[in-house]
Amino acid sequence: xxxxxxxxxxxxxxxxxxxxxxxxxxxxxxxxxxxxxxxxxxxxxxxxxxxxxxxxxxxxxxxxxxxxxxxxxxxxxxxxxxxxxxxxxxxxxxxxxxxxxxxxxxxxxxxxxxxxxxxxxxxxxxxxxxxxxxxxxxxxxxxxxxxxxxxxxxxxxxxxxxxxxxxxxxxxxxxxxxxxxxxxxxxxxxxxxxxxxxxxxxxxxxxxxxxxxxxxxxxxxxxxxxxxxxxxxxxxxxxxxxxxxxxxxxxxxxxxxxxxxxxxxxxxxxxxxxxxxxxxxxxxxxxxxxxxxxxxxxxxxxxxxxxxxxxxxxxxxxxxxxxxxxxxxxxxxxxxxxxxxxxxxxxxxxxxxxxxxxxxxxxxxxxxxxxxxxxxxxxxxxxxxxxxxxxxxxxxxxxxxxxxxxxxxxxxxxxxxxxxxxxxxxx
Amino acid sequence: xxxxxxxxxxxxxxxxxxxxxxxxxxxxxxxxxxxxxxxxxxxxxxxxxxxxxxxxxxxxxxxxxxxxxxxxxxxxxxxxxxxxxxxxxxxxxxxxxxxxxxxxxxxxxxxxxxxxxxxxxxxxxxxxxxxxxxxxxxxxxxxxxxxxxxxxxxxxxxxxxxxxxxxxxxxxxxxxxxxxxxxxxxxxxxxxxxxxxxxxxxxxxxxxxxxxxxxxxxxxxxxxxxxxxxxxxxxxxxxxxxxxxxxxxxxxxxxxxxxxxxxxxxxxxxxxxxxxxxxxxxxxxxxxxxxxxxxxxxxxxxxxxxxxxxxxxxxxxxxxxxxxxxxxxxxxxxxxxxxxxxxxxxxxxxxxxxxxxxxxxxxxxxxxxxxxxxxxxxxxxxxxxxxxxxxxxxxxxxxxxxxxxxxxxxxxxxxxxxxxxxxxxxx
Numbered sequence: 001x002x003x004x005x006x007x008x009x010x011x012x013x014x015x016x017x018x019x020x021x022x023x024x025x026x027x028x029x030x031x032x033x034x035x036x037x038x039x040x041x042x043x044x045x046x047x048x049x050x051x052x053x054x055x056x057x058x059x060x061x062x063x064x065x066x067x068x069x070x071x072x073x074x075x076x077x078x079x080x081x082x083x084x085x086x087x088x089x090x091x092x093x094x095x096x097x098x099x100x101x102x103x104x105x106x107x108x109x110x111x112x113x114x115x116x117x118x119x120x121x122x123x124x125x126x127x128x129x130x131x132x133x134x135x136x137x138x139x140x141x142x143x144x145x146x147x148x149x150x151x152x153x154x155x156x157x158x159x160x161x162x163x164x165x166x167x168x169x170x171x172x173x174x175x176x177x178x179x180x181x182x183x184x185x186x187x188x189x190x191x192x193x194x195x196x197x198x199x200x201x202x203x204x205x206x207x208x209x210x211x212x213x214x215x216x217x218x219x220x221x222x223x224x225x226x227x228x229x230x231x232x233x234x235x236x237x238x239x240x241x242x243x244x245x246x247x248x249x250x251x252x253x254x255x256x257x258x259x260x261x262x263x264x265x266x267x268x269x270x271x272x273x274x275x276x277x278x279x280x281x282x283x284x285x286x287x288x289x290x291x292x293x294x295x296x297x298x299x300x301x302x303x304x305x306x307x308x309x310x311x312x313x314x315x316x317x318x319x320x321x322x323x324x325x326x327x328x329x330x331x332x333x334x335x336x337x338x339x340x341x342x343x344x345x346x347x348x349x350x351x352x353x354x355x356x357x358x359x360x361x362x363x364x365x366x367x368x369x370x371x372x373x374x375x376x377x378x379x380x381x382x383x384x385x386x387x388x389x390x391x392x393x394x395x396x397x398x399x400x401x402x403x404x405x406x407x408x409x410x411x412x413x414x415x416x417x418x419x420x421x422x423x424x425x426x427x
Numbered sequence: 428x429x430x431x432x433x434x435x436x437x438x439x440x441x442x443x444x445x446x447x448x449x450x451x452x453x454x455x456x457x458x459x460x461x462x463x464x465x466x467x468x469x470x471x472x473x474x475x476x477x478x479x480x481x482x483x484x485x486x487x488x489x490x491x492x493x494x495x496x497x498x499x500x501x502x503x504x505x506x507x508x509x510x511x512x513x514x515x516x517x518x519x520x521x522x523x524x525x526x527x528x529x530x531x532x533x534x535x536x537x538x539x540x541x542x543x544x545x546x547x548x549x550x551x552x553x554x555x556x557x558x559x560x561x562x563x564x565x566x567x568x569x570x571x572x573x574x575x576x577x578x579x580x581x582x583x584x585x586x587x588x589x590x591x592x593x594x595x596x597x598x599x600x601x602x603x604x605x606x607x608x609x610x611x612x613x614x615x616x617x618x619x620x621x622x623x624x625x626x627x628x629x630x631x632x633x634x635x636x637x638x639x640x641x642x643x644x645x646x647x648x649x650x651x652x653x654x655x656x657x658x659x660x661x662x663x664x665x666x667x668x669x670x671x672x673x674x675x676x677x678x679x680x681x682x683x684x685x686x687x688x689x690x691x692x693x694x695x696x697x698x699x700x701x702x703x704x705x706x707x708x709x710x711x712x713x714x715x716x717x718x719x720x721x722x723x724x725x726x727x728x729x730x731x732x733x734x735x736x737x738x739x740x741x742x743x744x745x746x747x748x749x750x751x752x753x754x755x756x757x758x759x760x761x762x763x764x765x766x767x768x769x770x771x772x773x774x775x776x777x778x779x780x781x782x783x784x785x786x787x788x789x790x791x792x793x794x795x796x797x798x799x800x801x802x803x804x805x806x807x808x809x810x811x812x813x814x815x816x817x818x819x820x821x822x823x824x825x826x827x828x829x830x831x832x833x834x835x836x837x838x839x840x841x842x843x844x845x846x847x848x849x850x851x852x853x854x
Contacts, residue, residue: 037499045497049484057476070472072464072690100527101719108714115543116553116577126543126553142713149713150543263499265721286569286576287535292528292719294692 003339004424016421023371023418026411031372033408038190038350039399040259040316047315048261054301061297069293075285076277081267081296087306088224089255090237091271097280100291103256103268107217108146110252110270113283114180114213115150120249120279122213125152125180134172134182136164138353138381138392140190143183143219147383154383155179159189163196166203177210181217187235188222191353191381191394193346195233205241207250216242216251222349223255224313227321231347239271248273257299259316259350260309267292267299323397327352327409334413340420343395352395353381360419361390367415373408430766431844431851439852446845450798453838458799460835465617465777466826467686467743474742475688481728488724496720502712503704508694508723514733515651516682517664518698524707527718530683530695534644535573537679537697540710541607541640542577547676547706549640552579552607561599561609563591565780565808565819567617570610570646574810581810582606586616590623593630604637608644614662615649618780618808618821620773622660632668634677643669643678649776650682651740654748658774666698675700684726686743686777687736694719694726750824754779754836761840767847770822779822780808787846788817794842800835 007015055061061069063078076082077098086093099106118124125131133147137156147154155172157164163186173179184204186196196204204216218238226232242250249272257266270280303309328345331354335341343354356364361378368375376394379385395412397405434442482488488496490505503509504525513520526533545551552558560574564583574581582599584591590613600606611631613623623631631643645665653659669677676699684693697707730736755772758781762768770781783791788805795802803821806812822839824832 039499042495045495048497052482052484052486052488055479057479059479061479068469068472070475070689070692072466072685074691102715102717105715112539112543116539124553126551142716145713149710258499262497262721264501264717265497265719283576286572288529288532289569290529290691292692292722294689295719295722 001337003337004420005339007424009425012421012425016418016425019414019418019421022414023367026371026414029372031407031411033373033400033404035396035400035405035408035412036374036376037399038259038396040263041319041399041401043319044316044398045262047312047319048302051261051298051302055294055298061294063293063297067293069297072289074290074293075281075288077269077291078293078296080300084300084303084306084309085255085267085269086271088309089220089253089269089271091239091253095239095271095273095277097270097277097284098291098296099268099270101264101266101268101295103219103221103254103258104142106268106270107143107219107254109287110217111146111150111152113280117283119213119215120275128178130178132176132179134164134169134179135383136182136184136189137383138191138394139183140185140219141376141380141385143217144383147183156383157182159192159194161194163194163200166200170203170207173207173209173214175210179209180211180213181215183217183219185219185221186238187220187233188225188346188349190221190349191351193344193349193351193353195235198236201236201238201241204238205245205247205250207247209250214250218251218253220253220255221259224310225259225316225350226313226348227317227324228347229314229317233347239273243273249275252276260312261299261302265295267296320398323402323405324352326402326406327395327397330406330409330413334410335416338417338420341416350396350398352397354393354395355391356393356416357420357423358389358391360416360423361387361393363419364412364415365393367418368412371411371415373411375412428764430764431847432766434851436852439848443845443848443852446841446848449841450794450845453798453841456799458834458838460800460827460831462823462827462832462835462839463801463803464826465686465823467690468746468826468828470746471743471825472689474739474746475729478688478725478729482721482725488721490720490724494720496724499716501717501720502708502715504696504718505720505723505727507727511727511730511732511736512682512694512696513698515736516647516680516696516698518666518680522666522698522700522704524697524704524711525718525723526695526697528691528693528695528722530646530648530681530685531569533695533697534570534646534681536714537644538573538577538579540707544710546640546642547702555605557605559603559606561591561596561606562810563609563611563616564810565618565821566610567612567646568803568807568812570644571810574610583810584609586619586621588621590621590627593627597630597634600634600636600641602637606636607638607640608642611643611645612648613645613665614647614660615652615773615776617648617776618778620771620776620778620780622662625663628663628665628668631665632672632674632677634674636677641677645678645680647680647682648686651737652686652743652777653740653775654744654751655774656741656744660774666700670700676702679703687739688726688729692722694723747825750829750832751779753829753833754822754824757833757836757840761837762843765844765847768843777823777825779824781820781822782818783820783843784847784850785816785818787843787850788814788820790846791839791842792820794845795839798838798842800838802839
């Protein structure tokens with residue numbers, strides 16, 4: 001098919017007419033489909049149902065150190081949970097705190113604590129005139145929501161195929177002491193599916209921040225969330241790397257089992273240096289007596305160890321890989337060669353990132369919505385919801401059943417074409 | 428037996444000699460007993476073990492509104508959990524948010540949010556020169572730890588048998604706009620076991636605070652934690668009372684199932700006005716996608732309804748009532764008539780509050796510790812850990828088995844006598 005940019009006005013009008021007819025058919029279908037959020041589908045949840053059976057009333061609910069998991073106590077998690085999530089995060093159990101059900105909550109609390117009490121003796125951020133965060137874009141809307149909520153100024157940093165633009169990161173971090181953090185999803189990034197290259201991770205570890213309390217917020221949400229057995233990304237372990245570079249305290253790592261066991265009923269963890277842990281526990285001991293140890297025990301008894309978890313992740317991959325491949329195929333078949341969009345082909349994670357012609361994303365999402373297909377709001381992948389080029393759209397293919405997803409993807413392709421034709425006609 | 432105050436020096440010396448000999452025997456026993464924290468005992472945990480069986484892999488884990496509890500979402504809790512905890516807190520489900528495993532965490536976050544963002548549009552507390560809280564004493568050390576952590580000045584208010592000294596509360600709250608809150612455990616209070624009288628609750632509801640963002644932090648931790656079926660305290664429902672008085676937004680109510688099901692693996696809740704809920708959710712939606720709905724479902728399916736919960740609480744009472752009665756008996760037999768201590772005889776809750784002669788509490792706790800019995804640190808029931816009279820000691824009788832508790836209580840009595848004799852001898 002001819003690229004839209006090479007079509008005559010007549011060709012574009014003919015194309016538009018046909019697309020509009022097709023769009024009308026979708027409208028008549030009265031669809032209610034959702035490609036908006038990175039939620040596991042029912043089949044993925046089903047593979048963890050055994051978790052509901054591993055604990056029962058006949059069992060001893062003590063952890064291996066003898067702690068009765070049913071009672072109060074154990075601020076930072078039971079030992080075997082630290083081992084399991086330590087293995088998952090590639091960190092020593094001594095560097096781990098096991099939290100409640102949400103790593104997002106841990107990130108929020110981490111920023112909140114820095115606001116009210118500062119980091120390791122530094123001035124509380126709420127006492128400073130200006131606090132800034134670097135935000136690789138496109139990125140995760142819920143990260144940006146936290147920093148926006150706390151009035152932290154967000155500076156977009158473009159993503160490349162190797163991770164954030166490190167020239168820009170280095171330049172900003174080393175020159176501006178009001179820059180206190182950077183949001184990173186370093187593996188199978190949200191939404192681009194990019195894994196940071198070895199070089200990128202090393203450059204992170206070598207950062208020389210102007211602010212002593214600068215921290216890398218390393219949200220390794222998709223650390224073991226591969227789509228393929230034979231094509232997997234590898235990520236250098238940042239905590240060890242920072243230590244080698246003489247910056248042991250520069251990173252907070254976050255992870256959870258939300259997309260491994262049950263979202264909302266998983267366990268979250270933070271991994272960081274012993275200095276940071278000490279600093280954090282000063283707050284944590286005032287905030288809670290301890291997190292849900294029974295659920296920690298449930299996870300350990302279900303997965304047993306990191307091998308069990310790795311095997312479990314293959315089942316997730318088998319369920320969602322066909323969805324990714326199908327969406328990629330629909331995109332390729334519908335848009336290949338038209339020059340009106342590009343998209344990522346991730347090896348893991350939960351998203352496909354789509355880039356339309358400039359100025360079209362909002363309208364594409366709006367047309368899809370009108371026809372009953374909810375996408376992540378255009379702009380959501382940028383701080384303040386403002387994508388300056390209005391081009392990025394996050395596609396979340398995991399939740400809908402394959403047949404619905406196929407319909408939704410085709411409608412999406414149609415909307416991309418329709419809005420792109422209009423753009424050329426109006427140019 | 429003669430009151431110590433009426434003994435001659437010779438009599439006191441003879442008493443001291445005998446007490447010291449007895450104390451030596453305890454030292455030789457090499458005890459390791461704990462009466463320090465309000466933790467349920469093993470038998471109490473055992474009665475909730477059925478909770479481990481109510482959910483299994485064969486079951487539908489959807490809530491009654493169709494929400495798949497295994498997936499993301501549902502910020503404020505599943506409907507049936509709101510009904511159950513609403514019934515427990517005597518509030519409409521619409522006024523409830525279901526949280527994670529710890530009401531302490533909810534209280535911490537409530538103060539933290541007020542610090543960084545203020546309450547309902549008022550100035551964030553971190554921007555104010557001075558923020559103060561009223562602290563009824565003796566009170567709960569973890570409450571005081573939260574306000575101390577945030578640099579909030581704590582003003583002790585004496586407890587009477589009807590609750591906090593309301594003359595003082597009214598005077599302070601109406602005259603000082605820097606007073607932003609008061610910590611209350613209104614029923615079977617920690618540690619005094621006092622339940623606020625009708626008059627006290629009504630006076631709370633009628634408060635006319637100088638600060639628009641003054642809030643009553645109503646931690647009804649022991650709302651249904653009766654020790655007796657025939658002798659129970661009743662508490663007027665504060666949210667309704669505040670509404671009647673035209674102060675609908677003046678109270679945050681906190682509760683959890685920590686001492687109903689499993690501490691650390693229960694569910695917590697907050698009940699407040701719709702205005703406050705709206706204010707809170709602005710933060711909550713940035714902090715988390717939702718709390719553990721599977722655990723919410725587990726609680727509802729186990730207890731079924733408030734009747735099930737009430738019946739369950741009778742089992743708790745049957746286990747811990749003998750412990751309270753035994754400690755009270757040991758105290759009466761050992762200290763009755765000596766004029767060296769007084770103690771509460773609560774109808775519910777988790778504590779007996781003991782008052783020694785002035786200046787003796789720290790030394791009593793220290794002697795008990797030396798002989799292997801850990802009590803709550805003397806002073807812990809006061810802000811900053813400073814009991815000006817050094818007289819209050821919190822006794823937590825629930826955790827140890829009855830036989831150990833008997834030994835611990837007798838040792839405690841001995842330490843009280845020993846330290847009191849010394850006080851008279853040194854006078």
